[in-house]
Amino acid sequence: MPRTVKVAAAQIGSVHRTSTRASTMERMIKLLDSAAAKGAQLVVFPECAFTTFFPRYLFHDKEEMESYFEDDAGGNSIAESKNVKPLFDRARELQVDIWVGYGERTPEGRHFNTAVYYSGRTGEVISKYRKTHVPGFVDPPFPNAEVHLEKRYFETGDLGFQAFRVPGLVPGTLKADTTESDTEGKGDPIFGSLICNDRRWPESWRPYGLQGAELVLVGFNTNGKADDIYKPRRPISLEDARKEALFHHRLAMQYNSYANSCFSISAGRCGMDDGKFDLIGGSSIVDSDGHIIAEAATVDDEVVFAEIDLEECRKGKKDIFNFGVNRQPQSYGIITEQKGVVEPKLLA
Numbered sequence: 001m002p003r004t005v006k007v008a009a010a011q012i013g014s015v016h017r018t019s020t021r022a023s024t025m026e027r028m029i030k031l032l033d034s035a036a037a038k039g040a041q042l043v044v045f046p047e048c049a050f051t052t053f054f055p056r057y058l059f060h061d062k063e064e065m066e067s068y069f070e071d072d073a074g075g076n077s078i079a080e081s082k083n084v085k086p087l088f089d090r091a092r093e094l095q096v097d098i099w100v101g102y103g104e105r106t107p108e109g110r111h112f113n114t115a116v117y118y119s120g121r122t123g124e125v126i127s128k129y130r131k132t133h134v135p136g137f138v139d140p141p142f143p144n145a146e147v148h149l150e151k152r153y154f155e156t157g158d159l160g161f162q163a164f165r166v167p168g169l170v171p172g173t174l175k176a177d178t179t180e181s182d183t184e185g186k187g188d189p190i191f192g193s194l195i196c197n198d199r200r201w202p203e204s205w206r207p208y209g210l211q212g213a214e215l216v217l218v219g220f221n222t223n224g225k226a227d228d229i230y231k232p233r234r235p236i237s238l239e240d241a242r243k244e245a246l247f248h249h250r251l252a253m254q255y256n257s258y259a260n261s262c263f264s265i266s267a268g269r270c271g272m273d274d275g276k277f278d279l280i281g282g283s284s285i286v287d288s289d290g291h292i293i294a295e296a297a298t299v300d301d302e303v304v305f306a307e308i309d310l311e312e313c314r315k316g317k318k319d320i321f322n323f324g325v326n327r328q329p330q331s332y333g334i335i336t337e338q339k340g341v342v343e344p345k346l347l348a
């Protein structure tokens with residue numbers, strides 16, 4: 001049985017430090033409307049989608065820093081939050097699901113780099129994810145450096161990699177009351193979430209693969225300039241640095257989709273923020289064999305759309321990446337027991 005879903009990545013071009021929330025919201029709603037007009041049932045927005053990528057700044061004014069975060073008391077509260085409610089309301093009107101990233105401030109004043117999956121059909125936030133691999137620095141490496149300060153502003157995500165089922169996207173799915181014994185691949189679609197840097201780590205994808213994920217959703221903000229934490233290994237031009245950043249983005253999305261036999265959607269914030277911060281585009285939809293089936297052609301606001309059949313995941317899941325048959329977890333202990341590199345002893 002085909003398990004067809006129409007999906008879109010809503011790529012967002014430049015958003016400046018001076019851009020208002022209202023103007024960004026207007027652009028996001030326009031993208032949502034145009035994806036819905038193509039028939040999208042799900043629209044994926046970028047990481048920290050409502051604002052400029054604020055962790056690049058060192059804020060001396062706490063109030064300004066806090067202004068980039070959304071209050072979130074859990075449950076459906078983000079969908080009701082004053083700043084961002086119009087996007088969720090529009091998704092509800094259109095009956096289209098959305099996945100969107102934002103800076104989360106909890107009632108206890110904790111800060112996370114977060115994304116939620118909101119079902120436009122049910123009007124509920126059905127999954128929340130907090131970024132696990134938070135990159136960058138706590139303190140700028142030299143005074144007034146405008147670099148990646150995510151470690152300063154976000155705690156490490158504490159929700160793990162919880163796959164979730166999404167209701168209402170595929171007709172005729174098996175439910176918990178089924179009498180069928182073989183339910184694998186027949187229930188409501190199984191999705192997972194990752195945020196930007198997470199996508200580079202196979203450790204982030206495998207937990208989703210092990211939960212049978214059929215689609216992994218990723219929001220990102222990736223520098224084209226590669227002049228802060230990920231310096232190129234040799235001096236290269238800005239043009240080549242951007243190509244290299246795009247190459248690594250594609251490599252991560254394509255390989256991990258293949259190795260976990262799942263589709264993936266990545267949605268980026270891109271363009272030249274504040275006229276000087278260059279973010280790559282390359283928002284994409286990748287199939288479960290690792291092929292890019294749709295990709296952004298611009299570094300501006302753009303909808304990337306595809307109709308995908310999640311049934312195609314079964315091939316890899318039953319064949320080369322049949323985990324139940326082929327994985328050897330007794331040999332993988334080092335992956336969870338050890339954090340950094342421990343080289344073998346020096347030779348005599």
Ligand code: CDT
Pocket residue numbers: 047135148195196197198200220221222223226229230245
């Ligand atoms: N936002 C985010 O996680 N960005 C990181 C670092 C950007 S610098 C290349 C990324 O992995 O893209």
